[in-house]
Amino acid sequence: MVLTDLHGTTLSRIEVPRLADPEECVTLLVKTVKTLRASLGKERAKLSGIGLALPGFVARDRQTCLACTALGWRNINIGATLAERTGLPVWVENDAKALILGEQLFGPLRGSPDFSMIFVSHGIGCAHIVNGRLLWGNTGGAGEISHAPVTLDPQQALPCRCGNRGCLETVASLLAIGNAARQAGLSTSTRDLARLAAEGHADAVRILHRAGSAMGIATAQLIQMLDPSHVVVMLDPALKESVYGHALQYEAESHILHRTNACTMINFRDFEPESFARGAASLAARYFIFGHGGV
Numbered sequence: 265m266v267l268t269d270l271h272g273t274t275l276s277r278i279e280v281p282r283l284a285d286p287e288e289c290v291t292l293l294v295k296t297v298k299t300l301r302a303s304l305g306k307e308r309a310k311l312s313g314i315g316l317a318l319p320g321f322v323a324r325d326r327q328t329c330l331a332c333t334a335l336g337w338r339n340i341n342i343g344a345t346l347a348e349r350t351g352l353p354v355w356v357e358n359d360a361k362a363l364i365l366g367e368q369l370f371g372p373l374r375g376s377p378d379f380s381m382i383f384v385s386h387g388i389g390c391a392h393i394v395n396g397r398l399l400w401g402n403t404g405g406a407g408e409i410s411h412a413p414v415t416l417d418p419q420q421a422l423p424c425r426c427g428n429r430g431c432l433e434t435v436a437s438l439l440a441i442g443n444a445a446r447q448a449g450l451s452t453s454t455r456d457l458a459r460l461a462a463e464g465h466a467d468a469v470r471i472l473h474r475a476g477s478a479m480g481i482a483t484a485q486l487i488q489m490l491d492p493s494h495v496v497v498m499l500d501p502a503l504k505e506s507v508y509g510h511a512l513q514y515e516a517e518s519h520i521l522h523r524t525n526a527c528t529m530i531n532f533r534d535f536e537p538e539s540f541a542r543g544a545a546s547l548a549a550r551y552f553i554f555g556h557g558g559v
Contacts, residue, residue, distance in 0.1 A: 265277065266542055266545055267300045270549050270553065271370065272371075272549070275303075275304075278296050278300060280296055284335045286337065289335075293316075294349045297314065311352060312548055312551075313353040313355065313551060314347075314352050314353070314548055315354075315543075315545050315547030315549075316343070316346065316355070316357070316544055317359040317363070317540045317543055319333075319358070319389070320334065320358065321358065321403070325343075326357060328343065328356070330404075343356040355547040355551060358389075359543070360383065361407070363383060363539060363540060364392070364393060364398070365550065366543030366544075367379075367381055367496065369550060376393070376494065377395055378393060378395065378493050379494040379496065380392045380393075380492045381498065382479075382483065382495065384437060384503065385535060386439050388409065388433050388436060389410060390407040390409045390410070392407055393492075394490065394492075409432055410431065410432055411428065412485070413429075414430060414436075414478045415430035421434075422440075435474065436476070436478045440475065444474075445471055448467040450471075454500050454502045454503060455502040457472065457502075461506055472503075472507040472511070473508075476515070477514075480512040480513065480519070481516075483512065484515065484517075487520050488519075494529045495528055496533055497533065498535040501534045509532060516530055
């Protein structure tokens with residue numbers, strides 16, 4: 265959890281465990297909000313609101329978590345509960361969407377009308393700004409490339425936590441990379457795996473190349489469909505300069521239709537633990553600045 269100003273600068277932060285039980289989760293969030301609020305001293309009355317980022321589907325009211333596989337939640341109105349317990353307005357959003365809204369408000373691409381963002385972590389997330397606005401989709405699922413199929417061969421299509429097989433997440437996520445490394449008898453540390461690949465270890469190179477190539481092909485598909493000015497890819501720093509990052513860039517550029525005018529720029533950015541929290545804070549900042557969220 266982070267406390268930011270209206271420019272996105274982090275003023276203070278607290279790390280808390282992820283709790284799956286909704287009541288325990290809200291109790292912990294309320295306690296932590298009070299601690300962060302107290303750190304403002306006499307300025308605590310100026311706190312404008314709370315943003316909450318969740319790895320799942322969120323209703324259009326930006327209050328209710330419709331489904332979150334990671335927490336086992338379905339139809340949890342965490343926004344209203346948290347607002348009642350803190351006395352502050354609360355806005356809830358999918359983690360990838362919160363991330364790109366934070367980029368649009370605070371990041372280097374603010375003012376850009378069309379760009380996409382991908383993050384590679386335990387899972388994979390994606391979101392899009394189109395014509396200056398967040399692309400929502402019919403049910404809020406726009407950007408769910410994590411569960412787009414990339415492996416059609418039944419022999420290689422691994423089961424995914426979504427219930428399908430061969431999803432991008434089963435090949436290109438940190439979880440998938442760690443599982444593949446474990447099966448090969450290697451360290452599951454991303455940094456260790458990248459180091460081994462740089463030293464020419466065949467299995468490490470194979471694992472990272474396969475994962476990065478799959479991510480690159482998915483990125484190319486995204487570019488072909490939406491034609492954004494930029495795609496921001498947030499990665500573990502160890503992956504960015506490794507075989508994974510190079511394979512991603514190569515496959516993306518090899519599979520897009522090259523145009524006569526400027527093409528999509530792929531920008532790598534370090535993925536930081538508090539990235540989601542800053543994105544969530546931007547939700548509250550938006551409503552304070554624009555009154556309606558500006559999305």
